[in-house]
Amino acid sequence: MELPKDFKEKMQNLLNDEYDDFLSSYNENKKQGLRVNTLKISVDQFKNISPFELEKIPWVSEGFFYKEKDKPGKHPYHEAGLYYIQEPSAMAVGEIISPNPGEKVLDLCAAPGGKTTHIASKMNQEGLIVANEIHPSRAKILSQNVERMGIKNVIVTNETPENLSKKFENYFDKILVDAPCSGEGMFRKNPEACSEWSLKNVCLCKERQLDILKCASSMLKVGGRLVYSTCTFSPEENEQVISEFVKENTNFEIEKISAYHGFDKGRKDWTKEGVEGIENTIRIWPHKIAGEGHYIASLRKIDGEDSKTRKILKTITDKKVLKDYLEFEKEFLVSRIDGNYILFGEELYSIPKDMVSLDGMKIVRPGLHIGTIKKNRFEPSHALALYLNKLDVKYSYNIDKDSQQIIDYLKGHALKINGQKGWYLVEVDGYSIGWGKLSGDTLKNHYPKGLRWI
Numbered sequence: 001m002e003l004p005k006d007f008k009e010k011m012q013n014l015l016n017d018e019y020d021d022f023l024s025s026y027n028e029n030k031k032q033g034l035r036v037n038t039l040k041i042s043v044d045q046f047k048n049i050s051p052f053e054l055e056k057i058p059w060v061s062e063g064f065f066y067k068e069k070d071k072p073g074k075h076p077y078h079e080a081g082l083y084y085i086q087e088p089s090a091m092a093v094g095e096i097i098s099p100n101p102g103e104k105v106l107d108l109c110a111a112p113g114g115k116t117t118h119i120a121s122k123m124n125q126e127g128l129i130v131a132n133e134i135h136p137s138r139a140k141i142l143s144q145n146v147e148r149m150g151i152k153n154v155i156v157t158n159e160t161p162e163n164l165s166k167k168f169e170n171y172f173d174k175i176l177v178d179a180p181c182s183g184e185g186m187f188r189k190n191p192e193a194c195s196e197w198s199l200k201n202v203c204l205c206k207e208r209q210l211d212i213l214k215c216a217s218s219m220l221k222v223g224g225r226l227v228y229s230t231c232t233f234s235p236e237e238n239e240q241v242i243s244e245f246v247k248e249n250t251n252f253e254i255e256k257i258s259a260y261h262g263f264d265k266g267r268k269d270w271t272k273e274g275v276e277g278i279e280n281t282i283r284i285w286p287h288k289i290a291g292e293g294h295y296i297a298s299l300r301k302i303d304g305e306d307s308k309t310r311k312i313l314k315t316i317t318d319k320k321v322l323k324d325y326l327e328f329e330k331e332f333l334v335s336r337i338d339g340n341y342i343l344f345g346e347e348l349y350s351i352p353k354d355m356v357s358l359d360g361m362k363i364v365r366p367g368l369h370i371g372t373i374k375k376n377r378f379e380p381s382h383a384l385a386l387y388l389n390k391l392d393v394k395y396s397y398n399i400d401k402d403s404q405q406i407i408d409y410l411k412g413h414a415l416k417i418n419g420q421k422g423w424y425l426v427e428v429d430g431y432s433i434g435w436g437k438l439s440g441d442t443l444k445n446h447y448p449k450g451l452r453w454i
């Protein structure tokens, strides 16, 4: 791989004796990981059924290295949301933000959703996660990944940090800024990041990161935690951003992160200010652990204004509006979808309790999409199928992962089966993967067209 000359010179000056080890890490293969989605399956259960050769990632309880030959991204278990493919060092961020069920969490730069889905699995469907992405097409991918993982309590927005900060002043318990950066830790994984790199871009990224942090800081409650992370090595975008931020914002202090033994401390000597606590941030280097590299800082807001009361989003109270859905529920579900219902046109969603009004914001996903209320009938959504499991429904149809039938289903073909007429939750080895509707002996395929295997 041809690394930019300026990058090599800079890293040599920074790393001195370590530079040769750092450089030779670029001759090794990228490290690949998957994180088990504990909303759907426990780590032990997954290990029992896993068709892949797995090796534990030491710093994350649900993380495993896999071998390239296994291609877990092209397996029915992936479509069932049993795991998320995520770069191993990026998994450290979810561990450090460490959200609890019931909290309000913002993931400000969230697409494609690696960290959002990690946060969600730790929150066990309780509380609120606002996952925001500024680019519309990436926000759509984020939403699809949230759906695939069967998550209920995530709202996906497509906003600028500035607009969000007007809505959510002093609101969240925890905020993640996984900042857009120069991506020096992506060179092995994505050579494009290498060709786009320049010293000038590093400085531009730093300015943007400070702007994003400023917006994030105003959305955090007093006592709340703000985690900042990047997948780049430049001190400008890491220690220097944090150092300048805490110097300007004296109501924030740097928290000590209890790091895995292969992680390094942040470098105070790489900042101009020499701010106290920079050594409590962490650096993950590709020549020291099996991962592409990351920088992570955890900040605590120790002073500021109290949270204000806000306008709560109006939810549906008139049961007549829900008539078609309630009939579907009675006929095909065993358990109720708890939560508050709202309608976006014909689309019915369940939103987290006490969600603030979303007026004037670009919303990609206001909560769990339950389905579409059409004239005198209700059609359940794919997101609902991925959220439910066989205990929640009257009819389900299970398919073996190695069978031709699962390939046929994922390709969108109808299946021949026997049973009662109606909606079936289709499963792979007991894990929901989509809907089918049985009429006669034909199970009509409702796997979404855009997701079908070709």
Ligand SMILES: C[S@@+](CC[C@H](N)C(=O)[O-])C[C@H]1O[C@@H](n2cnc3c(N)ncnc32)[C@H](O)[C@@H]1O
Pocket (backbone or CB within 6 Å): 090, 108, 109, 110, 111, 112, 113, 114, 115, 116, 133, 134, 135, 138, 160, 161, 178, 179, 180, 181, 208, 212
């Ligand atoms: C490092 S990526 C996020 C990765 C994601 N957290 C994950 O774990 O899957 C940074 C994201 O920030 C977004 N972004 C770019 N410019 C931004 C800005 N000015 N404000 C907020 N987000 C921005 C990018 O589109 C990108 O999706």
